[in-house]
Amino acid sequence: MDTSPSAVISLARETLADPRATARRIMSVDLPIAVRWQALALVVILSVLIGQVAAWLMLGEAAVTGMMAGPIQSGMVQGGALVMMVFAAHRVGSMMGGSGSFEDALILITWLQAIMILVQLVQVVALVVLPPLAGIFSIMGVVLFLWLLTNFVAELHGFESLGRVFGMIIVTAIGLAFIAATVLSILGVAPPEVG
Numbered sequence: 001m002d003t004s005p006s007a008v009i010s011l012a013r014e015t016l017a018d019p020r021a022t023a024r025r026i027m028s029v030d031l032p033i034a035v036r037w038q039a040l041a042l043v044v045i046l047s048v049l050i051g052q053v054a055a056w057l058m059l060g061e062a063a064v065t066g067m068m069a070g071p072i073q074s075g076m077v078q079g080g081a082l083v084m085m086v087f088a089a090h091r092v093g094s095m096m097g098g099s100g101s102f103e104d105a106l107i108l109i110t111w112l113q114a115i116m117i118l119v120q121l122v123q124v125v126a127l128v129v130l131p132p133l134a135g136i137f138s139i140m141g142v143v144l145f146l147w148l149l150t151n152f153v154a155e156l157h158g159f160e161s162l163g164r165v166f167g168m169i170i171v172t173a174i175g176l177a178f179i180a181a182t183v184l185s186i187l188g189v190a191p192p193e194v195g
Helices: 006-019 019-028 033-059 071-095 102-129 131-157 163-184
Strands: none
Touching: 006 019, 006 102, 019 033, 019 102, 019 131, 033 071, 033 102, 071 131, 071 163, 102 131, 131 163
């Protein structure tokens, strides 16, 4: 698989134009499971680095003292969230009658995060060039994330109804958020104080 910058940009364009066809193309590439995990680790590292730059641009020195300011903590949280998303995309889809494999869920979620890194880059540029539009780009990023995730999960498991898949994603996200909040509460991790 061509991983040159031009090929990645071209695949990103294809993803936006036809996410399900791109998902099929990505799943057809025979990558060893170790390479898929390495790709996931790489996108986590890149995302954390860009997030650190964005936090510094928004908050300056205050970013250093924030709860999730450290790149290691950010990487652990982001990596954990992505792994949870991979397992959820695979297991919940399978419980709903889907036929997707864990390996394909892993590479699709990794590619989804790669796309979101490009969105992060746009947001960072917006923070510098057009700060008032940064919020709009953030909202667009969330919408794009949900749209691509819905299409990827539908293609992964062979589901036809995007509405049903989207509903499944929302219910799963609420359930996972509740579980995560409960576990963090048991561990004594409190949310950051405001003000």
